Amino acid sequence: MSAAASTPHVSAEPETLALLRHSVAGLARFDGQRIRAWRDRSPGFDRALWREMASQGWFAIPVPETEGGLALGIEAAAIVAEQLGRACLPEPYVMAGFLGPMLLAQSTNEAARRELLPDVLSGETVLAPAWQSADGGISPSTPGVFARPDADGFVLSGESRFVVPAEADIYLALAHDGDGLLVAAVERRDVRMLRQEPGPDGVSTAWLGFQDLRVPKSRLLMSGEAVAARVQAALDHAVIVQSAELCGLMQRALEMTLDYLRTRRQFGAPIGSFQALQHRAVDLFIQQELARHATGTAVRAAANATDCRVLSRAASSAKARAAHAALLIATQSIQLHGAIGFTDEYDLGLYVNRIVRLAASFGNAAEHRRRFAAASAET
Template sequence: MDFSLSQEQQMLQDSVAKFVQNDYDFDTRMTTVNSEANFNQDFWNLFAELGWLMVPFSEEDGGMGGGAADVMVLMEEFGKGLLMEPYVANVILAGGLIARLGAGEQKTELLGELMAGQCQWAFAFTEANSRYCLHQVSTRAEKNATTYQLNGQKAVVMNGAAAEKLLVLARTSGESSDRDGLSLFMVDAKAAGVTRQTYKLQDGSNAAELVFENVELDAATLLGEEGQALAAVEAVVDNACLAACAEAVGAMGVSLEKTVEYTKTRVQFGVPISKFQALQHRMADMFIEHQQAKSMLLRAVLVSEQNPSEAAKAISAAKYRIGRASRRVGQESVQIHGGIAVTDELDVGHYFKRLTMLEMLFGNSDYHAQRYQGLN
């Protein structure tokens, strides 16, 4: 089987790699982490100019018509550079839902703004008691004549601090654990009745807790059919999960590379510690973990493109294996570097923090092991 990149994919990979090498060093990233916006608007505009925000969208929607493999190439390079820019929150999650559920001028306008880098989005779908279950939703949108009244809370909303527009998953009918009756609404982040508490996660990215109190929404804010949003949400979150896997593989590769280089320069008892057989074994195990994770990612991407009906199962298998590998490689990197690895001044600790976040994002390894078993 041929796993080589196409000419277009190779150009995309080279473009992102060049950006990371020339414009996104560790000091630049830390400046972004410590900024109020938590991302660089100039870089975001550059992503739009280079067409990176168009990659996953069909040509009919004004995009580049890329598939899972193209997103994998992009996200793996993002992982290598620990990019802070909210690509998954905007393009994969919000953009993916708009592309699936939007219609007519609504879809054209919203995707046009998104691909031009003119608007920041956040998808508010998790709740305090949902525990990775997408249809465990208590937030409700009650219909009154031609409007809806939104009430409820959302937790750990990715890009919630910077978002200007929110996609909110709310229940328009049924009980909190029903699969039916879920709808998506577009909400202005500054609308009356919306309260936002923002904070930073351990890897430096931003998130928010959102509270909706009697937020008035007109019918035009409904995205797709009322009560029929779950299938699209599940598919898009799976795509985001696959993107997170690709980012983790990229971050793991750099973490391994930096650890090997460190052992060649760190001298103990008069010799580089790379000469110690015990550390050689540990780094060999890290290499195996990374290669197995890469293989699982490739398999999930191929299944997603060639056999979509089996995509969910393949993605859960990949997320389980890559999650375990992320934790192993990240922990070993820190331990082999020693105490310096947990300081803010060294990037290895930041790779570990990001890998830890990616392991939990969209379901941790235990959740995806159970999900995989349930899909058999």
């Protein structure tokens, strides 16, 4: 039995993917002024741009056609994420534009699916998966929220943390009911915002409190035995797509650094002509290429996976490399730029801060290396 196979998958044609890459690159352009303007401001991203992204169909990628989606598969999502990474967009595509719609589309509650999905796909409703407990573990099997049965549904209590976007319209709350996992759709007004924690990239995360919150059956999206594997598979897909976003970020950061090495002159020569710096640049390039291919391999594994352990292993392989490579490129790019690289007015810092954030969320390199080790022992 396979959990991974339950996720929608249709391999898109290469031409479709090339067109998609082109159209994402056209819409998602780097705009440092805009990024700086949204930092530390509610809701941390531009809802108008979010609707425009929706109108391009990007959020419909992981949704089956029967649900009004495009069913383009993870290859397409990875392309979107990579291009958004290149532009350093703060918009929470992986969480709210990919993982959220994917989970919702897999809901066994048809009425809820029919009611919520259209507005999510149009960008009107913004989803935020609330799956991680306050201690930050990366396994969904131990969420921080507990669900106990009630006459007409469930009562949720507990906390969820690192929720992105912090100010979503609907949270997809993952909870444990004693036997297994369930996912419920919860309105923002019903949840207590314990704290909004600021991120290095200016995007905050929510620390949510559920205090005996009654959730009617009509808002229960999925429950029962299959949920754990389904949520794990969805998270693994999201980890892979997030690795693609990191690839886009590190590519741009390295390009900026190579440009700088080519143009900055000291001692009467471009500093990029010095062998010590050339060799360091090559080592960063190697890491970038490894991340690209590790992510590409994971994308293909996810598109074809019939075994959830194979999927988890591939996802961890990609994120372990992408997070390591991106952080290395980010920090070395600062050093190769010199002091200017540490200033807020220079655009490199926006990439560095975004990389720091994404490398740490959904499990960092060390956590994914350990998960890769565990998955390798099983397979």
